[in-house]
Amino acid sequence: MFEKHEILKWEENDWRKEVFLNFAKDLTNKDPKFPCVFGASGFQQNQLRFDFFAGIEKESIKLLAHSLKRYLKAAKSFGSYTSFVAFFNIDTNKSIQEYEGIFWDVLKELHKIDEEPWPIDIPKDTNDPKWEFCFGGEPIFVVCNTPAHKLRKSRSASTFMITFQPRWVFDEIGLLTPNGEKYKKIVRDLLSKYDEIPEYPYLGSYGDPGNKEWLQYFIPETNDIKNIDKCPFHQFIKQEANNMGKVSYISGERVNLESAVIELLPETGSVEVQRDTPFREHKTHTHPTDETLLIIDGEITFYAEDQEIKCKSGDRILLPAGTKHSSIAGPNGCLYVIALEFISPEQQKKEEVEYAN
Structure with a gap:
């Protein structure tokens, strides 16, 4: 982990110094002015910290994890505008889609x-407005910049780059206050002048109903997003729970039937809509x-693996194959969607090997 004055002392032909200088040029540019005024202020006040990684293989991600852990322990001593910026020395000619896959793979490996x-107060459902990526026990807002971003210059960088900003930073700078709303408008105005594409339609505020933080982590070059419900990290968490062979409960906010069906429909498999009358009981089976069961309306209690799990609208239960379970609907009955995913023995074996590695 380095400060900017240390990096500036390095040799001119060092790739690390080269990508850092490009980053510094973007943040200090006056015309057009860089949209993230908080990041620019943090840079000027030496509150940002940096590290550099030779690649994206597992050993590099282990080094990233070690550096990020060190940063998080000391972050509050750096100031209210602090962030941790990670630069990766990988191919700079990849497509947006390739970089996006790499980005989510990095978060999964971390x-x-x-x-x-x-953290118990951060939901694991990525479509919950209070979800945030967490590492080292800290919720962190994550931003990815790549060389493939041309029109959306606010997400452009000379190399693959990930910025980690602790969630508490946004509380420190008062984004939920009237003054914070003023700065948010300033940032949006700067974005309209900086980027060569209209504003991304899924910019939102943490905790607001309907906001999905993960949609702001990796912003593509186009505003035409085909599926805003299937987050790669959420699919990974679901598979992780299934591979562990344990029942998993994920708390969430209210959801409607249409969006639940679209979100849960697997690539190979089906969904069914189930309605239970008040106190309807399903015996152990x-x-x-x-x-995956996603609750739409009402309440239901599941019993599995010596657990009693009470669910309401927006909550979901992940049941690995072969899990003995039973349920009983609440006094108002329950409406829920069940996703049944077919996995061939060959695919199951492949996924188990990939997860183990």
């Missing part, structure tokens, strides 16, 4: 090697496939 438990 999660796999994270030694701290997921199992299923040969993995199941």
Whole structure:
């Protein structure tokens, strides 16, 4: 982990110094002015910290995890505008889609090697407005910049780059205050002048109903987003729970039937809509496939693996194949969607090998 004055002392032909200078040029540019005024202020006040990684293989991500952990322990001493910026020395000619896949793979790998438990007050459902990526016990807003971003210059960089900003930073700078709303408008106005494409339609504020933080992590070059419900990180968390062979409960906000069906429909498999009358009981049974149940309306209590799990609208239960479970609907009955995913023995074996590695 480095400060900017240390990096400036390095040799001119060092790739690390080269990408840093390009980054510094963007943040200090006056015409057009860089839209993230908080990041620019943090840079000027030496509150940002940096590190550099030779690639994106597992060893590099382990080094990233180590550096990020060090940063998080000291972050509050750096100031209210602090962020941790990670630069990666990889191919700069990849497509937007390739960089997006790499970005989510980095977050997945960080999660796999994270030694701290997921904070209990942060939901694991990425479509919950209070979801945020977490590492080292800290919620972190994450931003990716790539060389493939041309029109959306606010997300452009000379190399693949990820910025990690602790969630508490936004509280410190008062984004939820009247003064914070003023700065948010300033940032949006600057974005309209900086980018060569209209404003991204899914910019939102943490915690607002309907906001999805993950949609702001990797912003593409186009505003035409085909599926805003299937987050790669959420799919990974679901598979992780299934591979662990344990029942998983994810708390969430209210959801309507149409969006639930679209979100849960697997690539290979089906969904069914189930309505239980008040106090309808399903006796103990199992299923040969993995199941995800997303509650639409009402309440239901599941019993599985010595757990009693009470669910309401927006909550979901992940049931690995073969799990013994039962349920009873609440006094108002329950409406829910069940996703049944068919996994061939060959695919199951492949996924188990990939997860193990």
